Amino acid sequence: MSLAFKNFCQYYDRVRKYTPMLAFHFSSMLSFMKGVNPIIINKNGHTKSKKWLFFTGYAAFAWSILFGSIHIYWAAGGAIGFEGRSMSEVLFIINLAAIVLSLLAAFIVLALVQEWGEKIPTWILLMSTWITFAVLGLRGGVGIAQSILQEDSTPLLSIIIEPYFLLGGILFGLSAFLYYYANTKEKTGENK
Structure with a gap:
């Protein structure tokens, strides 16, 4: 170990005793230098993965509510986005579904981000979230590919809707991954 690094470590120990906030930053830097990535816990006791889970979970929740609201509008007879066409019976049933x-x-x-969700078996939450991710991601990805390959002009609704499906897939996929990651870390004790 070099003399400069020893001096830095001694300085770091003194700083850590007197200024906890600076010590936090130095410890993160030293841990990174040693090849160890610390799990950082904020004031509420949540790890970064839990924080990101909350963000992506609530974003996916908002995505779902907006998606449902659009379909409620269409099922109630709204015409925006139909470009002069009327809704058929089959399309009405698709909207209800x-x-x-x-x-x-x-x-x-x-349920992934609320305490009451802990009562639901993890495998049910993860399986349904991963399925949602796959369906929305495929729907959005295939829709975007079709729009790009289409020779005619793409309707405005497709330009908005296809990336919206893909965004939903990404949000649900991230939520499922972060939920799995946070729960795995919690069970193995690495999260403490």
Whole structure:
């Protein structure tokens, strides 16, 4: 170990005794230099992964509510986005199914970030969230690919809706990953 590094460590120990905030930053830097990435806990006791889980979970919840609201508007007879076409009976049933599924998705993703969600088995939450991720991601990805490959002009609704599906898939996928990661760390004791 070099003399400069020893001096730095001694300085670091003195700083850590007198200024906890600076010590926190130095410890993060030293841990990184040693190849160890510390789990940083904020004032509420949440790790960074839990913080990101809350953010992505609530963002996915908001996505689901907005998605359901759009379909409620269309099922109630709203015409914006239909470009002069009327809603058929089949499309009406699809809208009703989309409303139910979006409310179910909102409930499930909210269960990932709320305490009452701990009563639901983890495998049910993860399986349904991963399935939602796959369906929305594929729907959005395929829709974007179709829009790009289409020779005709793409309708404005497709330009908005396809990336919105993809965004929902990304939010649900991140929520599922972070939920799994945070719970795995918690069970193995690495989160403390």
